[in-house]
Amino acid sequence: MSIGYACVAVAVNGSEMKSCTLKNANEELLLSLIKHNLSALESVIDYNVVNGIKLFRISSDLIPFGSSIAADMPWHESFSGEFSRIGQKIFKAGMRVSMHPGQYTVLNSINIAVVERAIKDLDYHAKVLDALGLDVEHKMVLHLGGAYGNKSLAIKRFIAHYLQLKPAVQSRLVIENDDTMFNINDVLEASVIADIPVVFDSLHNAVNPADNAASELDWIKICATTWKMGDGLQKVHYSQQNPSKKTGAHSETIEFEKFLEFYHRLSGRDIDIMLEVKDKNISALKCINCVSNQGIGTLEREWARYKYSILERSPAEYERIRTILTDKNSYPALVMYRLIEDAYRTPINKGNAVNAAQHVWGYFKNKATKFEKNRFDQLMKKYLSDDSSLTSLKNYLRRIARKYNERYLLNGYYFYL
DNA sequence: TGACGTCAAGATCCG
DNA sequence: CGGATCTTGACGTCA
Numbered sequence: 001m002s003i004g005y006a007c008v009a010v011a012v013n014g015s016e017m018k019s020c021t022l023k024n025a026n027e028e029l030l031l032s033l034i035k036h037n038l039s040a041l042e043s044v045i046d047y048n049v050v051n052g053i054k055l056f057r058i059s060s061d062l063i064p065f066g067s068s069i070a071a072d073m074p075w076h077e078s079f080s081g082e083f084s085r086i087g088q089k090i091f092k093a094g095m096r097v098s099m100h101p102g103q104y105t106v107l108n109s110i111n112i113a114v115v116e117r118a119i120k121d122l123d124y125h126a127k128v129l130d131a132l133g134l135d136v137e138h139k140m141v142l143h144l145g146g147a148y149g150n151k152s153l154a155i156k157r158f159i160a161h162y163l164q165l166k167p168a169v170q171s172r173l174v175i176e177n178d179d180t181m182f183n184i185n186d187v188l189e190a191s192v193i194a195d196i197p198v199v200f201d202s203l204h205n206a207v208n209p210a211d212n213a214a215s216e217l218d219w220i221k222i223c224a225t226t227w228k229m230g231d232g233l234q235k236v237h238y239s240q241q242n243p244s245k246k247t248g249a250h251s252e253t254i255e256f257e258k259f260l261e262f263y264h265r266l267s268g269r270d271i272d273i274m275l276e277v278k279d280k281n282i283s284a285l286k287c288i289n290c291v292s293n294q295g296i297g298t299l300e301r302e303w304a305r306y307k308y309s310i311l312e313r314s315p316a317e318y319e320r321i322r323t324i325l326t327d328k329n330s331y332p333a334l335v336m337y338r339l340i341e342d343a344y345r346t347p348i349n350k351g352n353a354v355n356a357a358q359h360v361w362g363y364f365k366n367k368a369t370k371f372e373k374n375r376f377d378q379l380m381k382k383y384l385s386d387d388s389s390l391t392s393l394k395n396y397l398r399r400i401a402r403k404y405n406e407r408y409l410l411n412g413y414y415f416y417l
Numbered sequence: 418t419g420a421c422g423t424c425a426a427g428a429t430c431c432g
Numbered sequence: 433c434g435g436a437t438c439t440t441g442a443c444g445t446c447a
Contacts, residue, residue, distance in 0.1 A: 008424085019425055021441060061424080065442090103422070104443035114444065121443095146445055180421095180446090249422095392436075399435095 001233075002096060003273045003291070004055025005284040011305065011416045012281070014043040017061045025069055034075050037062050038082040045086055049093045052294070053284055055272050057098050062128060067121035076131045087132030096232065096272060097134065099125045100141040103178075108145035108158035115161055118145075126169045136171040137232030141199050144175060144182040144190060151186060159194045176237065177204045179248040184219050185210035191226045198223045201237040202262065203276075207248045217265055224269070232272075238262060239276040250276050253344070254283040256290045256337050263291055282413060286337055293331045300325055306340055308414035312356035314343040344417070353390050354380065360397050360414065363406050372400060 009015045017040055018033050041062060048056055063070050076083070090097055107118040125140045132138075147154050162170065175191060176199040177184040184198075184205050191198045200223045202216060214222075220236060227234045240251040240258060254277050263273075277283045285302060288294065303325060311318045317339045324332045324339075361376055368376070379396050382388035394415060401409040409415070 017425080019441095021426065023441095024426090059424095068442095102443075103445085106444060109444075111444085117443085148445085246421095389436090395435080 001270050001272065002053075002055040003275065003284055003287045004053055004057070004096075005275050005277070005280045006057040006100070007059035007061075007280075009044045009047055009281045010279055011411060011413055012044060012047045013410055015040050015047070017059055019061060019064045022065065022069070025065060027073060030064060030070050030073065031075070031078065033064050034062075034070075034079060035082075037064075038079055038086065042082070042086050042089070045089050045093075045095070047281070048095060049089060051281070051285060052288065052298075053281065054093065054095045055097075055274060055284075056095060057100055057274060058128065060099060060101060060125065063124065066128070067117065067124040071120055071124060076127060080131070083131040084133055087134055090132065090134060096138060097129070097132075098139045098141060098235075098274070099128060101125055103143065105142065106145040107142065107161045108154050110146075110148050110157070119161070119165065122165060122169045122173065126166075126172050129172060130168065136230060138172070139174045139197070139232070139235070140169075140172045141174055141176050141235075141237075143178045144187060147181045151182070155182075155186060155190045155193075158190055162194050162196070174199050174231075174235070177201050177208070179204040179207045181208070183208050183210040184223075185212060188222060188226070195228075196226070197228070197231050197234075198226045199235050199237055199274075201239075203239040203241060203248065203250070204237075206241075216262075220266070220269070220271070224271075233270055235272045235274060237274050237276055242278075250278060252278045253341070254279075254287060255341060256286055256334070259287050260290060263287075279417065282417075289333045290337060294333075296325070296328055296331055299331070299333055299336055303336065304408070305412045308356050308360055308409075308412060309417045310340060310343045311359060312353050312414070313346045313348055315352060315355065317343040317346075348390070350384065353393075354384065356414070357393055357397065360401075360409060363409060364400050364404060367404060368400065376400075 018036050020029055020033060041058065044056070060066070063075055101121050105118045105121045106114055107122070109115050109118065122140065122142070129138050129140070144155065144158050162173070165173070174197040175187050177187045184200060187198050190196065200220050205216065205219065224234050238259070240254060241247070242249040242251045254275055275283055275287065289298060289302065303321060307318065310321065321336055321339050324335055357380065364372070375396065379388060379393045383390060383393050398415045
């Protein structure tokens with residue numbers, strides 16, 4: 001059982017992908033972007049290894065225009081060294097990666113040109129996983145596509161087009177229920193005919209349930225039968241509804257108590273759980289730390305990343321977390337995350353924000369130049385008199401943290417949450 | 418024709 | 433000039 005996150009790592013240095021617009025794209029620029037993105041991917045993989053995260057979705061942005069203008073470029077050979085080094089790190093760590101072409105990759109379209117592009121896109125995604133030298137347990141997740149007014153015909157067309165895919169693509173492809181069209185029962189229908197493993201998505205199922213109402217666990221049990229030898233562990237997607245956004249929108253963070261209810265309902269089934277959530281790796285670590293004892297040291301390291309972000313919201317909870325972590329023989333993960341989640345529900349007030357910013361400034365007090373000191377004082381004054389935002393103040397602190405390479409701050413969540 | 422989702426690039430505004 | 437804050441891009445379907 002592994003818990004993981006998708007595509008982007010929050011507060012991980014050097015992990016940002018780069019891209020360009022189609023009109024600016026040329027071979028030279030694309031090659032430099034790919035080089036950068038592979039280095040960004042490696043940073044994320046390194047971060048995952050260090051932090052014990054064993055499930056990760058690689059962003060489709062790795063190769064900009066990978067299924068169109070870069071499709072025929074020899075990036076696979078040009079960067080074979082980088083690919084195999086990263087692939088080795090993934091393999092050695094026992095990490096499982098995946099890719100997920102988005103909602104615009106429509107294999108069952110009634111438009112042949114769209115289908116051809118979808119096939120090229122799937123080729124591209126498989127080529128990345130192949131280049132990393134990873135076996136077919138490292139999957140690509142796809143939705144069935146559009147309904148075009150007739151779902152059962154749409155499913156038939158999906159299967160017909162699936163059968164045209166290369167074996168190397170077919171063997172990696174798994175299918176997922178979506179939030180508007182194809183519910184889990186529809187996806188299983190396609191799965192049974194074409195023998196494709198099914199990823200059960202919990203939020204999509206809640207938002208777009210099948211007619212024959214089965215429980216979440218029932219669907220997960222049925223989906224389990226679609227994962228065959230060589231496919232690796234069954235995978236599910238788990239996310240929570242963002243209460244202030246429209247139906248199906250992912251939450252900012254995973255509320256661990258709701259997650260634990262879901263997790264315990266699985267009653268020990270060996271399933272990989274991909275979280276889909278805005279705060280990405282932060283929620284993944286939270287869930288990992290809550291389902292089993294990772295040692296007090298892991299909680300301390302995580303607390304070190306949270307602390308100024310919590311201080312900014314609630315000095316009271318900041319103190320309480322410090323206190324509960326003093327007992328080195330305990331593992332107070334649930335209490336700590338309860339307090340953290342409570343703090344994030346507290347709106348930021350000016351007094352606390354200023355207090356936290358001053359704590360952060362403390363790292364530079366003695367090394368900052370006169371000019372930097374003045375600038376900080378000026379931004380602080382302006383924030384206090386409502387002439388400038390907290391974001392400006394924090395962005396400035398981040399710039400200074402980068403200049404002096406203050407790793408402790410740069411690896412923390414203060415600048416990001 | 419716009420909304421949907423995503424996230425960085427690109428454009429524009431401001432001091 | 434540099435930073436902050438919008439707007440656009442690239443994809444396909446559906447109302």
